[in-house]
Amino acid sequence: MLALLQLSAGSTLFSEIIIVVIIAALLFVIFKLGKFILKLLFGIIANSILGIIAIFALNYFFALDIPVGLSASTGLATLIATAIFGLPAVATFVILRFFGVPLLPPL
Numbered sequence: 001m002l003a004l005l006q007l008s009a010g011s012t013l014f015s016e017i018i019i020v021v022i023i024a025a026l027l028f029v030i031f032k033l034g035k036f037i038l039k040l041l042f043g044i045i046a047n048s049i050l051g052i053i054a055i056f057a058l059n060y061f062f063a064l065d066i067p068v069g070l071s072a073s074t075g076l077a078t079l080i081a082t083a084i085f086g087l088p089a090v091a092t093f094v095i096l097r098f099f100g101v102p103l104l105p106p107l
Helices: 012-062 076-085 087-098
Strands: none
Touching: 012 076, 012 087, 076 087
């Protein structure tokens, strides 16, 4: 019985305890990293959705005519910039509109 509880470098109990501790540490690191990544992704997605909603609201209420669409002639670049940068891109488009910079290329 005492031979089983002896903690030497070659015992199976000692190696099992080390394996359990290593697995627990790895799970802890994976959980913390996963939580950080999910929080970051949620922030990016929320910012993108708010940016697109803001463009539609600004076009509807203030008639800024910020182009939004899926073809190159109707503002695909605006949509991509808003999806990537969110509200800061919308603020940039509003400032450009305020200074009279056309957001669509001339046809």
